[in-house]
Each structure stands twice: as C-alpha cells, then as structure tokens.
Amino acid sequence: MLLPDFFSQALNGLSYGVLLFLLSVGLTLIFGMLDIVNLAHGSFYMLGAYAGLTMIGLTGNFWLALVAAPLVVGAIGALMERSVLRPLYRRPPLDQVLLTFGFIYFFEDLVKWIWGGRIRSIPPPDVFSGSVKLGGATVPSYRLFVIVFGLVMAVLLWVVIDKTRLGSIIRAGVFDAEMTAGMGINTGRLFTGVFALGAALGGLSGVIAGPIQSAQPPMGASILIPALIVVVVGGLGSLKGSFVGSLIIGQAETFGKVWLPGASMMMIYAVMALVVLLRPQGLFGRPLK
Amino acid sequence: MSVRVVAVLVAVLLVAVFPMLAGNYPVKLLQEILVWGVFAMSLDLLMGFAGMVSFGHSAFFGVGGYVAALALTRWGAGGVNGLVLPALAAAVAALVIGYCSIRVSGVYFIMLTLAFSQMFYAVTFQVDWLGAEDGIVGVPRPRLVGVELGPSAFHLYLVAVTLLATLALWRIVCSPFGHVLRGIHDNEGRMQAIGYPVDRYKLVAFVIAGTVAGVAGALYAQLAGSITPDAFLWTTSGEALLMAIIGGTGTLGGALLGAAAFILLQSLVSSYTERWMLLLGLTFIVFVLMLPGGIVGALRGRIGFRA
Numbered sequence: 001m002l003l004p005d006f007f008s009q010a011l012n013g014l015s016y017g018v019l020l021f022l023l024s025v026g027l028t029l030i031f032g033m034l035d036i037v038n039l040a041h042g043s044f045y046m047l048g049a050y051a052g053l054t055m056i057g058l059t060g061n062f063w064l065a066l067v068a069a070p071l072v073v074g075a076i077g078a079l080m081e082r083s084v085l086r087p088l089y090r091r092p093p094l095d096q097v098l099l100t101f102g103f104i105y106f107f108e109d110l111v112k113w114i115w116g117g118r119i120r121s122i123p124p125p126d127v128f129s130g131s132v133k134l135g136g137a138t139v140p141s142y143r144l145f146v147i148v149f150g151l152v153m154a155v156l157l158w159v160v161i162d163k164t165r166l167g168s169i170i171r172a173g174v175f176d177a178e179m180t181a182g183m184g185i186n187t188g189r190l191f192t193g194v195f196a197l198g199a200a201l202g203g204l205s206g207v208i209a210g211p212i213q214s215a216q217p218p219m220g221a222s223i224l225i226p227a228l229i230v231v232v233v234g235g236l237g238s239l240k241g242s243f244v245g246s247l248i249i250g251q252a253e254t255f256g257k258v259w260l261p262g263a264s265m266m267m268i269y270a271v272m273a274l275v276v277l278l279r280p281q282g283l284f285g286r287p288l289k
Numbered sequence: 290m291s292v293r294v295v296a297v298l299v300a301v302l303l304v305a306v307f308p309m310l311a312g313n314y315p316v317k318l319l320q321e322i323l324v325w326g327v328f329a330m331s332l333d334l335l336m337g338f339a340g341m342v343s344f345g346h347s348a349f350f351g352v353g354g355y356v357a358a359l360a361l362t363r364w365g366a367g368g369v370n371g372l373v374l375p376a377l378a379a380a381v382a383a384l385v386i387g388y389c390s391i392r393v394s395g396v397y398f399i400m401l402t403l404a405f406s407q408m409f410y411a412v413t414f415q416v417d418w419l420g421a422e423d424g425i426v427g428v429p430r431p432r433l434v435g436v437e438l439g440p441s442a443f444h445l446y447l448v449a450v451t452l453l454a455t456l457a458l459w460r461i462v463c464s465p466f467g468h469v470l471r472g473i474h475d476n477e478g479r480m481q482a483i484g485y486p487v488d489r490y491k492l493v494a495f496v497i498a499g500t501v502a503g504v505a506g507a508l509y510a511q512l513a514g515s516i517t518p519d520a521f522l523w524t525t526s527g528e529a530l531l532m533a534i535i536g537g538t539g540t541l542g543g544a545l546l547g548a549a550a551f552i553l554l555q556s557l558v559s560s561y562t563e564r565w566m567l568l569l570g571l572t573f574i575v576f577v578l579m580l581p582g583g584i585v586g587a588l589r590g591r592i593g594f595r596a
Contacts, residue, residue: 031396035396036396037396037399037400084574084578087578088577088578091581093396094342094395094396094399095577095581097342097396097399098342098530098534098573098577099574099577099578101527101530101531101573102531102570102571102573102574102577103570103574104527104570105566105567105569105570105573106567106570106571106574107570108566109564109565109566109567109570110567112566113564113567221524225403225404225407225523228400228403228404229404231400232397232400232401232404236396236397262415262416263411263412263415264415265410265411265412265414265415266408266411266412266415269404269405269407269408269411272404273389273404273408276389276401277389280392280393280397
C-alpha cells in the first residue's frame with residue numbers, strides 16, 4: 001500500500017473513530033450513571049440525522065442544524081428518561097435495558113412514518129464541500145472538519161468532566177450514585193441531565209454523520225453494534241476508554257475493509273474478542289467484581 | 290387425570306389436526322408459532338429460570354438453521370441431517386460461546402453474547418460457500434425413515450418436535466437441576482456459598498438452551514425452505530426476547546403464548562397498517578412497564594390460572 005493511500009485511509013478511520021466517540025461517550029456515561037445499556041442509543045443517532053435533515057431543509061443552514069438537532073434529540077432523551085425509565089429504577093436494571101430495546105422499534109418506525117423509508121443524503125456545508133491535498137492524498141475537506149470537530153468536542157468534554165464542579169458531580173454519580181445522593185446532590189435531575197446529554201451527543205453524531213453516510217431508518221440499529229463494541233473494548237463507564245476504543249475500532253473497521261475485504265465485518269469483533277479474553281473489564285474499565 | 294392434563298392434551302390434539310380444520314394461511318401461521326415458540330422457550334430457560342438475559346441467542350438459532358440447510362441440500366435429506374446434526378452443532382457453538390460469556394454477568398453478558406451472534410452474522414454475510422447475503426435457498430423437507438414428508442406429515446413432524454422440545458424443557462425446569470437454576474437466579478452468591486458450582490450450572494443451562502434453539506433454527510430452515518444471515522441478527526434474539534417477555538418469563542408456557550401473540554398480532558396488524566413495528570415497540574414498552582409478568586402473569590392475577 002502506498003503511503004498516500006495509507007494516510008488517506010487512516011484519516012477515514014479517524015473520522016469514523018471520532019464519530020463513534022461522540023456516540024459511545026453518551027452510552028458509557030449513561031451506563032456508568034444509571035447502570036443500564038441504552039440499546040436505543042443508536043436511535044438517537046438516527047433521530048439526530050433526520051432532525052438535522054429537516055432543519056437543513058427548512059433553513060438551508062447546516063450549522064443551525066448542527067446546534068438545533070442535538071437539542072431536539074436531547075429533549076427527547078430527557079422526556080424518555082423522565083416518563084418511562086424513571087419508574088423502573090427500583091426494578092432490576094435488565095428491565096430498563098429491555099425497555100430501551102422496545103424503543104428501537106418505536107423510533108425506527110416513527111422515523112419511517114414521518115420521513116419515509118428511502119435513503120436521504122445530507123449535503124455537507126458549502127465551506128467543506130470540496131477536498132484538499134494533504135501529504136500526497138486527496139481528502140474531502142468535510143472529513144477533516146469531522147476529525148477536528150470531534151477532537152475539539154473530546155477536549156471540551158474532558159475539560160467539563162475533569163475540571164468543573166458539574167463534571168465532578170457527574171464523575172461522582174458514575175462512581176457511586178447512591179453515595180452522591182447522600183452528599184446532597186439531586187441525583188434525579190443529574191440522571192435526567194446525563195441521559196439528555198448522552199442523547200444530545202448521539203444526535204450530534206447523527207448530524208455529523210449525515211454528509212458521510214446519508215440518512216436511512218436502519219442506521220440507528222446498525223451503528224449501535226460498533227458503538228457497543230467501543231464501550232466493551234474501552235471499558236464500561238470510562239470516558240478515556242470510549243475515546244481510545246473509538247479510535248481503535250475506527251481504524252480496525254477502515255483497514256479491515258482495505259486489507260481483508262472478504263472478512264472486513266469480522267475485524268471489529270476480532271478486536272473485541274481479543275480484548276475481552278485478555279482483559280475482560282476493557283482497556284480502561286474498573287476490574288469486574 | 291387432572292383438568293390441566295386434559296386441557297393440554299386437547300390443545301395438542303387441536304394443534305395436530307389443525308390442517309383439517311383451517312386453510313393454508315392459518316396453518317402456516319400456526320407452524321411459525323410452533324417454531325418461534327420453541328426458540329422463545331429455549332431463551333426462557335436461560336432468562337426466566339437461570340436469570341441470564343442473552344441478546345445473542347440467535348447465534349444458535351442461526352447455526353441450527355444453517356447446518357440443517359447445508360446438510361439437507363448438500364448431504365441428503367435424512368432426519369439426522371435435519372435435526373440431530375443441527376442440534377449438535379448448536380450445542381458445540383453454545384459450549385464455546387457460553388464458556389467465554391458466563392465469566393461475566395448482567396449487561397456485560399448481554400453485550401458479549403450480542404457480539405458473538407453478530408460475529409456469526411458477519412461471517413455468513415461474507416462467506417461465499419454459505420451463500421453470502423442471499424443465504425441458502427431450496428432447503429428440502431427432511432425424509433423420515435425413507436419417506437418424503439408431505440404437507441400434513443410435515444405438520445405432524447413439527448408438532449411432534451415442538452412437543453418433545455417442550456416436554457424436555459419442562460422436565461428440565463422441574464428437575465433438581467432446574468431448581469438450582471432458579472436458585473442462581475434469585476441469589477447467585479448464596480448458591481455459590483452453599484457449594485454449588487454455579488458457573489458449571491450456568492454453562493450447562495446455556496448449552497441446553499443453545500441446543501434447543503438450534504433445533505428451532507433447523508425447523509425454521511425446513512419450514513421456510515431457506516435461511517439467510519438475518520437469522521443471526523441480534524434483532525432475531527430480540528424478537529424471541531419480546532415473545533418470552535410478552536408471554537411471561539419463567540413459565541415456559543408463556544414463551545409459547547408470547548410467540549402466538551406476537552405472530553398473530555403481526556399478521557393481523559400488518560393487514561391493516563404498515564405501522565407494525567411502531568405498535569410492536571409500544572406493546573413491548575407497555576408490557577415491560579406495566580405487566581412484567583406478561584400474559585401468564587396477568588392471567589394468574591385475574592383467574593388464578595397456572596401455567
């Protein structure tokens with residue numbers, strides 16, 4: 001493989017990786033805090049893409065959609081947490097996981113109902129519609145934007161979660177929600193907030209993915225699997241893990257397609273199996289009980 | 290004979306002679322209910338009794354289906370190829386996956402089993418000699434003792450296998466082994482402390498459930514005449530999970546009822562509206578929220594019915 005090709009594939013993998021990061025960070029935070037795997041997390045990604053599509057249709061402005069769509073999806077997430085997940089907190093966590101499974105069907109069909117089942121593409125913003133030469137490779141400039149945007153978001157999240165008071169409350173909630181409540185934190189509001197934040201980030205990744213992968217109803221169910229694998233590889237509940245895991249899975253998927261086209265779909269599962277066998281708690285997870 | 294035994298016998302008889310009473314479409318629906326019912330019951334053994342919620346049960350359904358399809362189309366249509374080989378293959382798959390997965394529990398177990406089943410999906414989707422994404426078509430019905438099964442004989446064959454699988458599972462959950470599983474469900478740490486080798490029990494339960502799921506998959510391939518990678522898709526596990534929960538977990542009979550409710554609703558709703566999935570999602574949400582005991586739980590509460 002020539003170096004420029006390698007370079008451009010690595011950039012593809014990186015842009016897919018940061019996309020997975022935006023998605024999996026919500027998944028991992030929600031898991032850490034509420035002890036549930038939100039199987040409907042892919043639905044937030046799908047809802048984000050479609051909300052973005054509508055907003056671009058209405059206003060013609062990608063940037064507006066990039067801001068507004070996550071807010072809409074975040075609100076849907078907050079509503080979902082308040083109305084149906086909250087009454088289940090006293091039941092075994094698995095009941096909540098099963099509930100989120102029901103939402104996959106609900107949201108996917110809702111989107112089909114509102115927007116139809118065909119594939120819709122989201123045009124990239126005008127500024128990033130071209131491509132640039134970089135290290136001998138031609139790279140769509142939108143991909144570069146996605147990479148930079150994703151990395152900026154990662155830094156932003158790290159600052160918020162690691163350096164602010166709000167962040168330390170979130171970390172405390174992830175570590176031990178009951179104890180946090182005991183310290184006088186309103187964990188009810190915290191749970192809703194974190195769920196909404198996770199949903200919004202999922203929605204954001206959906207908008208971002210639009211111009212690369214285009215929008216279609218099954219996108220939510222199919223992105224869920226790589227996102228779950230990222231969380232398993234990185235370690236449940238770990239932010240750093242979801243970042244590193246995303247980058248690894250992004251590259252594994254991309255280079256799997258290049259080097260092993262006949263078995264490319266296996267790649268990410270192979271990576272996961274390896275990690276689970278050698279280190280069951282994931283790269284940065286807390287050791288299992 | 291108690292009323293219950295008589296009721297069950299009458300039900301089995303009705304199911305067996307159903308083709309004489311109804312047209313082709315209802316019979317087809319009934320056969321689907323039987324196949325999915327076996328699959329959902331095998332998952333109920335894991336989920337409802339041993340407390341292991343698996344999102345990867347489709348792996349064994351798919352292995353059973355693919356092995357049956359391969360064996361029947363390429364190595365002859367004998368009964369061994371139709372049922373025994375698929376069941377053995379599913380058991381081996383369950384042993385391997387189970388060995389790797391039971392080391393973790395709860396959501397970790399969900400995610401691991403899910404990933405394993407998706408791995409099978411990925412392989413079958415891309416491997417040419419398994420038909421890649423088109424799967425294997427033209428699966429013949431099995432020949433039993435050298436006789437090709439006609440439509441009514443095939444129906445009886447389905448009923449007989451379903452009955453055998455149900456009785457076997459029923460026997461298992463009523464045995465001391467089944468009670469140990471329930472104990473693990475209720476309090477794993479305590480069972481460990483009493484001295485039960487919990488992991489070994491879980492693995493055996495996993496293999497039994499996988500074997501029965503493989504039988505269901507084999508029946509499915511014979512009923513549909515084809516098998517595609519979709520059989521491995523994690524949503525296939527999800528559907529079985531839906532059936533078991535709608536029917537009521539930890540009851541076996543509930544899984545059959547749930548499969549019936551699921552398939553009848555699907556055929557009814559989709560003849561009126563395209564919004565089947567929306568309704569399915571809502572139904573499921575309502576069941577988890579308000580009727581965690583499923584149909585059987587609701588019946589028990591109302592009329593003292595016991596499954």
